[in-house]
Amino acid sequence: MRKILRVDMGKRECRFTDIPKEYERLGGRGLTSTLISLEVDPLCHPLGATNKLVIAPGILGGTLSPCSQRISVGAKSPLTGGVKEANSGGISGQKMGRMRLAAIVLEGKPKTDDLYVLVVTKDDARLEEAGDLKGKGNYHISEALREKYGSHVGIASIGPAGEKLLAAASVAFIDKDGVPCRHAARGGLGSVMGAKGIKAIVIDDAGTKKVVQAADQETFKKTVQEFIAVIKERPRVKNRLPIYGTAGLVAFSNEVNAFPTRNFTTGQFEEIEKIAGEHVGELIDERGGERGHTCYHGCIIGCSNVYMDKRGKHLTSSLEYETLGMLGANCAIGDVDTIALLDRLCDDYGVDTIEIGGAMGVAMEAGVLEFGDGERAVEILHEVAQGTHLGRIIGSGAAITGRVFGMTRVPTIKGQSFPAWDARSALATGVTFITSPQGADHTAGRLQGVLEFDRFEPGTIAPLSQGMQVSVCVQDTIGLCQFSDGTPESAVFLARLLSAYYGEAFTVEDFIKLGEKIFRTEVAFNRRAGISLKEDRLPEFMLKESLPPTNAMFTVDQEEIDSAFAHLREDNED
């Protein structure tokens, strides 16, 4: 039976319990959101003692299932005020799976501002004082902790931004190389960890079995082999991800006029070739970086990359589409090295590159710095870590930055910055941003660049988003990397995988029911937290301004959206 580790930071006590019945068939997002919903007062302050931070591998974490080792972090979000789940790659999900540890739950609030490292082994958990890590970045932390606890451990940590309780703060996870470049980035979960006084969590799976067995291991293995074959045949896995990574989407997004440029004033960037995946790939090759990099041993896709600086020294791992979009085009920064440096600093200081890109774009429009001024952007990112007043503003995210500077063009939904997809061109993904209980979030159900087609018929757009979001709820619960899957239709395959894992029938109906239940749970939590359905909307400026150069408008009917999501919102009294 899987365990839950509860850490009471008020009493500084660690306690393992058997997983309770209500969480038994859950993992990842399904577990974090259900636990938050059942145990956290929706009206509590996100940084107070009442909130809980939950870290959970997916259901199939530790099994042979490919691309199933993602790790979810959940809490009431300081950014959106609603429930939040952000998941990450790296090696920790697999390790927690092997340890049969369904979740680590950080509770209460320390009485002092001391910082701790939580060390979790197969049989034990303890809090160790971490005063020496105070103020340190994730790169330093991971190195220091790997030295101390061994290079085999998984590490989750927060940088200075999380310590400073900034709403754009992320939780960093190391990859297989020990680099803290994988982040549960969105929604300010790093500040919740900071409020709990936990600087890092060491996940030491020494002594566990390498592979978690399924109930029907033979069928499971067979299904896994089939699944691997299917994944490897997907066009984007064959043609794009291992070659260009997610950066391969840059040119596509720009072509369909969906690439946010200069704080969402246009959908195409004039310096697109300078930051497109093709050019990033050339620079990687030239400088001895790595394409097709994997974030954990056993990944069969390799969407990541390793990007070196001009001297051939490691600068950042996985320079991604969203970062190239939000810290690149959105800030009119057309220089890959500058964007890569910003990316590294975000990873090191522990902030979400998307949220910071959104905030920086707003600050640029406000005249705090010029569009395209990468040098000043780098300085401001240092200020985020230092906690200067400007640093705190930017580190609080795009919505707060907009409020402080009195701006009307602020690309957020439910207080969270848009990722690098403009809803006026990426209509279906836009519906996801609008309706997701997570706020504007591409991982909640992106459709542009995922489905084989990019133009959708009117009337089908909201239903597509709805189906995708429900499917993603289950994928995030399984621990599945979205690059392995990503079509609403693949429920059939995943249901077979779960059937073999549980050793009892798990149908497509069960799959959809589970996804809908998680989505409903999140919507209901948000409603109880005071987030009105009126917040399911684009910011006013996006509805009123068309998006050059194609002058795209968001044309999906409100009625289409309401009707597609009605069954997921019912029973949610205000």
Added chain:
Amino acid sequence: MRKILRVDMGKRECRFTDIPKEYERLGGRGLTSTLISLEVDPLCHPLGATNKLVIAPGILGGTLSPCSQRISVGAKSPLTGGVKEANSGGISGQKMGRMRLAAIVLEGKPKTDDLYVLVVTKDDARLEEAGDLKGKGNYHISEALREKYGSHVGIASIGPAGEKLLAAASVAFIDKDGVPCRHAARGGLGSVMGAKGIKAIVIDDAGTKKVVQAADQETFKKTVQEFIAVIKERPRVKNRLPIYGTAGLVAFSNEVNAFPTRNFTTGQFEEIEKIAGEHVGELIDERGGERGHTCYHGCIIGCSNVYMDKRGKHLTSSLEYETLGMLGANCAIGDVDTIALLDRLCDDYGVDTIEIGGAMGVAMEAGVLEFGDGERAVEILHEVAQGTHLGRIIGSGAAITGRVFGMTRVPTIKGQSFPAWDARSALATGVTFITSPQGADHTAGRLQGVLEFDRFEPGTIAPLSQGMQVSVCVQDTIGLCQFSDGTPESAVFLARLLSAYYGEAFTVEDFIKLGEKIFRTEVAFNRRAGISLKEDRLPEFMLKESLPPTNAMFTVDQEEIDSAFAHLREDNED
């Protein structure tokens, strides 16, 4: 027939129209809130072209009715995101009443960042360029405009805070001495005026009749005489307001443990004698200031004062209870001269003393400055006007300050700072803060220090607040100063006054119906704006921490509140 002046800032056009039927029997808050509700998209950005700023005298503005010359300002609030009405004393309400100008409505948005003065006369309205006033404070503006347009005009203006679009920005109105010390302070309405590009409004009533006639002027005059006699007999009018002003409440509030001290950590201030009304009065007398000062000619109460500095020079007019509380005890500043200087700077730069006091208290707890450091508080207030990053944070109010510094103890409801009444001791006033569509607002229906008794029976508290709030809705619509009235029972008298004014029956039932309709309109607007009823609540820390030294807790049942307000919330779908 009264007129409405509409100023389209996009086209720079002024247009007078007859008052439309739906606004005919409205004035003040009733008119501003109804107009916002009917004409403004609740989901618009408060600083965008879609929002409107409405300035309206009360129904009885310009008549002989005593204490009936207040002026209301309304808009969708940049601070709360809901409908906002803030009203002010001074001479402008009376003048607009005389001019039969029911409202000035600022609409649209200018295409450049030029600033304008709107000059309104009996027959005309025009926009004049006001580049020379850019960045100037309200003291300079009122002097310059009185010099240019005559000392008889009324003036509404914004300081640098409004120009900088800060959410704590107020709209200043001059008093009878030409001093811009009367403010429609709450909810950031000054930033809406700033977004419209209007630096000041000159209200020139030359050529109008001195007194607006009632339909039944004889009965009206008789009723007015009776009303004056009643007002003059009220204990607080006889014994407190002309002598100590609102500052006379300081000692009382402290005694009942309701005086916010050190960011709402205690209800009593150890230096209370140094800032109590009695001491303020002594300093006024010593330095040749004025007690019993009136804000317009004809006021029969004189709650205001004129406070001089140590050299006997005018420092500020009306040093008030709320300012002594929020910029005094709440910041642990026990020096009247410092508080008076802060008050003057707030008036001059155009910010709400309550909101700034709330923000400053949060910043002090965050360690930005020390509790009690008045000198640094003064510097930071200068920074608000300069628009430094810290100045912008503080100038954005308590809620944003709390977000930026990651604080959990933030005394706000619906994004607006508490006034100087701690809900844990002032239970009935606390219910008003919780339930008012205006956010935490003492003018929406204060009960402590207003009713003849201060302890309320359980079960009666929420109904008392409800009755008072409905009554206040009508008072704010009439243009009535709350010090002339202030008991829910006085509806009888006000109904008689309106009957004589209209020359047709206006019953107590009509009075209550009108108040309830306004309250319902505001609640409904907020719901359409996405403000959930879940925001009708105290901040978590106030519910969890008891308030020393009496260790008071907020003990009013949620059920009592819900039941008292149910009929005002119905028909409001989410």
